[in-house]
Amino acid sequence: MVEGTAKPRLVSDPTQVDAAWLTDVLRHAGVLDGGAVTDVRSQRIGTGQMGQNYAFSLTYDRAAPQAPATIVGKFPSPEPKSRQAARMFRTYEREVGFYRELAHTVDIRVPKCYLADIDLESGDFVLLFEDLRPAVQGDQIAGCTIEESVLAMEQLAALHAPRWGDPSLAEIAWLNQSDGDDATGMLRTVYQGLWPAFVAQFGGSLTSGQLEIGEALGVYMKEWRNSFTPPYTITHGDYRIDNMLFGTPEGGYPLTTVDWQTIGHGAGIHDAAYFIGNGPRVPDRRAHEMDLLRRYYDCLLARGVSGYTWERCVDEYKRATLSGVLMTVVASQVVASDQRGVAMFAAMAERHFAHAADHKAGEILRGL
Known part of the structure; x- marks a missing residue:
């Protein structure tokens, strides 16, 4: 993460993801220098049972060689039963903790993570990753x-x-x-x-x-x-x-x-x-x-x-x-x-x- 940039606010609802927020996220992650995201398009992907995954296609106001054209976001499940189970077993806390503290210490291939954030009281969380497509x-x-x-x-x-x-x-x-x-x-x-x-x-x-x-x-x-x-x-x-x-x-x-x-x-x-x-x-x-x-x-x-x-x-x-x-x-x-x-x-x-x-x-x- 880039020192001197403010930590982005927590957005745990995929429908609330917008260009301004993604600009903050990517600047904080050190992959967007100077430019800004101007447009975002979203698509639900995956078959997760405990969360929901979205792919976001991004448009920038200028050439941004290091910035991703697409990213993938993971958010809490909208289903009360799944969300209750996630809180019972603290699954969201574990995944955020892995990307924050442990992913860089092991050799297994995992997605590059741009943001990992959670509110432990509410259970709201967000993870933003590199888009691995065309992998299936x-x-x-x-x-x-x-x-x-x-x-x-x-x-x-x-x-x-x-x-x-x-x-x-x-x-x-x-x-x-x-x-x-x-x-x-x-x-x-x-x-x-x-x-x-x-x-x-x-x-x-x-x-x-x-x-x-x-x-x-x-x-x-x-x-x-x-x-x-x-x-x-x-x-x-x-x-x-x-x-x-x-x-x-x-x-x-x-x-x-x-x-x-x-x-x-x-x-x-x-x-x-x-x-x-x-x-x-x-x-x-x-x-x-x-x-x-x-x-x-x-x-x-x-x-x-x-x-x-x-x-x-x-x-x-x-x-x-x-x-x-x-x-x-x-x-x-x-x-x-x-x-x-x-x-x-x-x-x-x-x-x-x-x-x-x-x-x-x-x-x-x-x-x-």
Whole structure:
């Protein structure tokens, strides 16, 4: 940010974004020197469940070589249910915190951020990013290819390795808000409270054995969460292809990861298991999952991680298959969903519960 320029006011309603405000934002970000934005056109984009995304096309009063022709803005959800969930889990605070404090300390490719601001009392926030088009968003329902999955594992190691075992992460309050027995107890209560509604909505597509795993997770939530021990790192928390932009023949970075609302501090294997269990379709996952896990592991070591054995990685991976079960049950019931959202959660339920069952997660829980 440019010293001597006033911090832009917080605009959390995309319909209130105008040329004067964007001029202030881009000057403060150091990408607009002297000129001004004279016109703004907006378009709703993306499929976010917890927020709304807009692309803004900008016109300037003079040539501005460093200033973007388009930018992307992220704003609070207009849906009361989603906004309440965001406040409950402090997801907006986490994402703003990531771009302010942590994005520059890791190697995973993320969008350049021009502005990250939040009012913690109201929950209003705004994020403004570079426009990554012609890169395209992944499709959670369709699933991804194995080649895309390999890219995801390589980028995941680029997130985890730089801060692997870093004790200073434990001092960041907003990053550790889900730690401790109190948080685990609350999570267990929330999960068990939502479980009947989840079963009523999606249980018909699951086997009795898979449903038993879901019930057992509620019972053994504390033991399961406590079974993952340091070293910890920065975790994405919702590492799936809807939150990724892939390059196309027309351009774009090979893979850029977005939506950092569930960032946390914990065992990195949760992200790896979550993606592998939900990215490829079930037959592809079964055929390639150990190769994908090994790619993640090898990339960790190549980036300097030491003292983490392959045997431990595999053991934690089997337990971490339950991360997807947990996310699917909770998110499907607390986030307002349109028709696509329901289809997305149905696909997540099918894949994550099959993943956990394939690795005998119910037996693992009862043995903790």
